[in-house]
Amino acid sequence: MAPTLYDEKPEVGDLIEIFRGSYQHWAVYVGDGFIVHLAPPSEHPDAGASSMMSVLTEKAMVKKEELWDVVGTNRWIINNSLDEEYKPRPAHVIVRETSALVGSELPFCVFRGNCEHFANEIRYGKAESRQVRKAGEVVMAAGLAAAVGIGIVALAGALFGGSRKEKNTQ
Structure with missing residues (x-):
């Protein structure tokens, strides 16, 4: 079974994968219990099927929120699986970049610019x-x-x- 907050504490720059049922939501851990993530308007822990409507949006907000507020009752893991392929950026660069982006509205496309693309871009410099x-x-x-x-x-x-x-x- 994958680690959770009870087993392993995330470090600055770790990618957090949140299981929302039919899809996963991604965020970057920035320390002190906070994450930064790209969130369409319908993205929240209890959105259920309405969260799937986020594929229809063209814009999303970069938000800094407490990990547990975003996770809710969903299962989550630390998932830095691309570390074998790409070198993670230094933690101070990740924090600086996410701080500059919080509150920004960015283009959103489920195929080319979703929350996972955003998180990987922050950690590795590669939107994937x-x-x-x-x-x-x-x-x-x-x-x-x-x-x-x-x-x-x-x-x-x-x-x-x-x-x-x-x-x-x-």
């Missing part, structure tokens, strides 16, 4: 979303499976169901 990448892979796999299925049906039709010339017995 594994959530979006995984969703894209699922869509691509489903599309490929459908295309293969159609191809097999077409091939079977060509091999076994093609037109047969009837013998003309005159």
